[in-house]
Amino acid sequence: MRLxxxxxxxxxxxxxxxxxxxxxxxxxxxxxxxxxxxxxLLIHDFNSGEEFDTHKLKEIQNDSDRQDYKKVLNDFxxxxxxxxxxxxxxxxxxxxxxxILVTTKDQWLFRVSLKQWAxxxxxWTVDMYGGFPQSQ
Numbered sequence: 001m002r003l004x005x006x007x008x009x010x011x012x013x014x015x016x017x018x019x020x021x022x023x024x025x026x027x028x029x030x031x032x033x034x035x036x037x038x039x040x041l042l043i044h045d046f047n048s049g050e051e052f053d054t055h056k057l058k059e060i061q062n063d064s065d066r067q068d069y070k071k072v073l074n075d076f077x078x079x080x081x082x083x084x085x086x087x088x089x090x091x092x093x094x095x096x097x098x099x100i101l102v103t104t105k106d107q108w109l110f111r112v113s114l115k116q117w118a119x120x121x122x123x124w125t126v127d128m129y130g131g132f133p134q135s136q
Contacts, residue, residue: 033089036109039135040091040101043111049076049126057120066123069098069114076112076126083108097127109134
């Protein structure tokens with residue numbers, strides 16, 4: 001008899017745990033990354049990013065931070081756009097380019113293209129960017 005009661009209580013508690021887990025998945029805290037990628041692909045209006053002539057590229061080619069695309073991306077958002085990144089994800093990359101989806105803490109979605117300069121110690125620059133407020 002005790003075993004049966006124990007089993008019933010155990011099964012009841014397991015059922016409660018499963019329901020809680022399901023509720024947490026359907027809450028608004030879950031980010032629909034597929035929707036973000038769909039919105040990313042809709043961005044077709046771009047602004048110029050960083051524009052450097054060959055003299056300036058030679059000046060910055062020894063900046064070690066410029067060899068890390070993540071640092072270049074973060075610096076561009078904090079200094080140029082005055083926004084704080086919440087997340088980023090590379091959507092496409094080739095030999096000397098990266099196309100990155102960025103979300104910001106103020107709920108904006110950006111499409112950013114970075115260019116790597118092989119002739120200048122493989123530094124990265126922001127080629128162009130576009131964005132708009134995220135839709136819910």
